[in-house]
Amino acid sequence: MTDTAPTQETRPWLKSYPDGIDWDVKIDTTPVHEQFLASCAKMGEATALDFLGATTSFRDLGEAVNALAGALQTELGVKKGDRVALLMPNCPFYVVSYYALLRIGAIVVNCNPLYSLSELSHIVSNSGATVMITIDLKVTFDNAEKLVGQGHIKKLITAHFPDALPGLKKFLFKLVKGKDLAKPEKSNAARAIISYAELIAHNHAPEPVTIDPETDVAVQQYTGGTTGTPKGAMLSHANIAANLSQIDHWGCGLFYPPTKVAAVLPFFHIFAMTVCLNVPLCSGAQVVMLPRFEMKAFLSLLKRTRPNVLPAVPTLLHALATKPEATSEALSCIEVAISGGAGLPEETRQAFAKKSKALLAEGYGLTEASPVVACAALRVPSKPGSIGLPLPASDVRFLDLEDPEKSVKRGEKGELAVKGPQVMLGYFNNEEATREVFTSDGYLRTADVGYFDEDGYIFLVDRIKDLIICSGFNIYPRAIEDAIYKHPAVDETSVIGVKDEYRGEAPVAYIKLKEGESLDEKTMLGFLKDHLSKMEMPRQVIFRDELPKTMIGKLSKNDLRDDYKKHHGKGE
Structure with missing residues (x-):
């Protein structure tokens, strides 16, 4: 493969670009902390954050970031290139810590608070992070404390969670949920613990740091x-x-004031870090946060703050589309919903459209691309079922599944590959994995299978790792899932491939039914005969009251594979 001049043949999306957007526009690479602090200076007393009713102005947020940045340098000796782990849900402490670390040239290592201790141990030990910032909720603090005990973390900065709440909620939390709080001062790791509030109060001015973006x-x-x-x-x-x-x-101005972005996806996930945090705050827009998604709390947030932009994952959109308490009136403030993190089922798209007038745009990205690669238009309707067009300055190709050094023709299925200024430098201390994920001419292989249509729109078929090889034929779980969703009793479904002595692999469908519905395997298979080929028919249909999800809300095929191995002994 070799790069060619931008033509509609090599870049078929160019002819379909929305009016007013140029693909070859100049990309700004000014570090985000500089953009953020400039936004704080410009916006002054305007509200930057809303957390459960507690608001923070841009000016106060900027001052807190500088104060923590100075304290990290002065009192903890954190310097440029040091890796510091963040272990907390969405809250103002995360926002301050994130920008403070970038401000001094330190490297943010995001950690999922729901990870197991072994997963967290791997991340902090592999990264070399010896400083961690967390909160004193037991669900988070307990593992942080154990990481100190293991010798991974030398300094543990701990914020007092109730300090993030408005006055009455702060009092009630201590009164009603005080048992959920850890007692850092009595911890076995007490010598390593430093108070977040005290660091901020010292108000150290940060030293300048030269950064090569x-x-x-x-x-x-x-x-x-x-x-x-x-x-x-x-x-x-x-x-x-x-x-x-x-x-x-x-976005053509979508993320500027008076826009409010609903941040219910966790900032430690790359999608939310970019779309729910960096994009709005650097543009002067307000971020309204929840520490996690709960329907009652989310509907209360919508009613109180009226955000107009909602980044979401398909399972969240599915819940809003199907739960009766999420009424059309409750969702009326949402003007644009951006779906990412996983493929958006057509049934969810249609159900959401019946309840909300919001423009629903599906996007696509991956951690290694910071993360967004492509997206449907955010101001005008796009092709249903498509993840849209490559973002400005992003080059996309589809590679032969057998030989990734060759591209396939337009319309043929291949592995999506991307090159652009958002693509990572590589994997830390893993040159072999870095070589494997890039083509010889620098395209990042995504492991997602898809194709361009005649207008240059991108359609995804499935993940390469989820591909089921059945009697030598490629079977795509998403196609089976789309067929299953057509049954009116189905609430959620996920299809995995399992070992099959005759065909090599065979599909197995896990299904969660809607409340009050009943369905058996024989009836479901009979329904699917009209929607799937014989090769695509599931070998087995397994019903569950709940299907496992990741922290961000994606249905987890890995957990289902483990479940199948445990209960049926024929997993992959």
Whole structure:
């Protein structure tokens, strides 16, 4: 493969670009913390954050970031290139810590608070992070304390969670939920613990740090990739800033005041870090947060704050589309919903459209691309079922599934590959994995299978790792899932491939039914005969009251594979 001049043949999406957006626009790679602090200076007393009713102005937020940045340098000796782990849900402490670390050239290592201790141990030991910032909720603090005990973490900065709440809620939380709080001062790790509030109060001015956006790492984001142990994707300051710039151009002003972005996806996930945090705050827009998604709390947030932009995952949109308490009136403030993190089932798209007048745009990205690669238009309707067009300055190709050094023709299925300013530097301390994920001419292989249509729109078929090879034929779980969703009794479904002595592999469908519905395997298979080929028919249909999900809300095929191995002994 060789790069060619931008023509509609090599870049078929060019002819379909929305009016007012240029693909070859200049991309701004000014580090995001510089953009954020400039936004704080410009917006002053305007509200930057709303957390359960507690508001923070841009001015106060900027001052807190500088104060923590100075304290990290002065009192903890954190310097440029040091890796610092963040272990907390969405809250103002995360926002301050994130920008403070970038401000001093330290590298953010995001950690999922719901990870097991062994997963957290791998991330902090692999990254070399010896400082961690967390909160004193037991669900988070207990593992942080154990990481100190294991010798991984030397300094544990701990914020007092009730300090993030408005006055009455702060009092009630201590009164009603005080048992959920840890007691850091009585911890076995007490000698390593430093008070977040005290660090801020010292009000140290940060020393200037020279950053090369192209080469200096800003965030080391851990991802499982296609297989194996989580790897640290090194995202430079330029990578993250470039994706911010790309989304800004694509949004045509969507993320500027008076916009309010609902941040219910966790900031420690790359999708939310970029779209719910960096994009709005660097543009001066308000972020309204929840520590996690709960329907009652989310509907209360909508009613109280009236956000107009909702980044979401399909399972969240599915819940809003199907739960009776999420009424059309409750959702009326949402003007644009952006779906990412997993494929959006057509049934969910249609159900959401019946309840909400919001423009629903499906996007696509991956950790290694900071993350957004492509998205449907955010101002005008796009092709249903498509993830849209490549973002400005993003080049996309589809590679032969047998030989990734060859491209396939338009319309043929292949592995999506991307090259652009948002693509990572590589995996931390893993040159072999880095070589494997890039083609010889620098395209990042995504392990997602899809194709271009005649207008240059991208359609995804499935993940390569989820592909089922059945009697030598490629079977795509998503096609089976789309067929299952056509049955009116189905609430959620996920299809996996399992070993089959005759065919090599065979599909198995897991299904959660809607409340009050009943269905058996024979009836479901009979229904699918009109929608699937014989090769695609599931070997087995398994009904569950709930299907496992990741922290961000994606249905988890890995957990289902483990479930099948445990209960049926014929897993992959």
